[in-house]
Amino acid sequence: MKLLRRIFPHPHLTILLTLVWILLANRPSLNSLVFGLLLGIVIPFITQPYWPDRPKLRNWPMVVEYILVVLWDIVMANIAVARIILFKRDEDREPNWVCIPLELRTPEAITVLAGTITMTPGTVSCDLSAQGHYLLVHCLDAPDPDAVRDQIKSRYERRLKEIFE
Numbered sequence: 160m161k162l163l164r165r166i167f168p169h170p171h172l173t174i175l176l177t178l179v180w181i182l183l184a185n186r187p188s189l190n191s192l193v194f195g196l197l198l199g200i201v202i203p204f205i206t207q208p209y210w211p212d213r214p215k216l217r218n219w220p221m222v223v224e225y226i227l228v229v230l231w232d233i234v235m236a237n238i239a240v241a242r243i244i245l246f247k248r249d250e251d252r253e254p255n256w257v258c259i260p261l262e263l264r265t266p267e268a269i270t271v272l273a274g275t276i277t278m279t280p281g282t283v284s285c286d287l288s289a290q291g292h293y294l295l296v297h298c299l300d301a302p303d304p305d306a307v308r309d310q311i312k313s314r315y316e317r318r319l320k321e322i323f324e
Contacts, residue, residue, distance in 0.1 A: 166200065168207040173199035214267040218321045225318045229275055232314065236280040243281070243300050255301040256285075259294045259308050263316060268323035269294070275315055282307075 167173050173196075180195030181187055216222060243252065263269050269291060273284035276296055286295040301307045 167203070169203040169210065169213070172203045175199075176202055214265065214323060216322055217324070221318055221321045225315075225322060228314060228318065229278070232279055236282075240280040240299060247300070252300045253302045255298050255304045255307075257296045257298055257301060257304045257307050257311075259296060259311055259316075261292055261294055261316065262312075263319055263324070264291070265323045266291070268319045271323075272311075272315055272319055276311065 176199035177192070177195040180198055181191050184191035184195075261269060261272075263272060269287065273287065273294060276282050276284045276294075281299040283297045284294060285297050287293070288295075296307070296311070298304070298307055
């Protein structure tokens with residue numbers, strides 16, 4: 160078991176890197192699988208000293224739920240942004256800055272939250288307070304900033320707390 164842990168210090172990363180390489184190759188083949196697996200073994204092995212405290216995912220079913228919620232929100236946000244761009248006059252748009260108080264404390268969870276917000280069209284994570292207790296988000300059109308804050312906390316932060324903490 161120790162030998163396997165030394166060869167595969169981050170097994171999930173090995174699998175992810177292998178799959179990403181196969182997808183980048185555009186054509187699944189034995190060569191792309193072997194080279195992807197080679198990258199998936201070498202990169203985590205080389206970067207192992209820089210990962211002293213690996214994040215622990217506590218709730219795998221919640222990871223799947225989180226991914227599905229984010230994918231759904233991205234699709235719906237694309238539609239909403241398209242409607243805003245196509246049908247809403249500039250004078251009627253209400254861009255806003257929203258300050259989100261964070262209950263998350265692990266850097267990995269905060270990073271996933273900021274990345275999720277940025278991936279969702281119409282919102283961008285702009286800044287994190289020095290102590291990591293507040294996240295500043297810019298919204299393309301947010302007539303009610305409190306509703307945006309509450310939605311981010313209930314849809315994303317709550318799930319991330321269950322996953323990481």
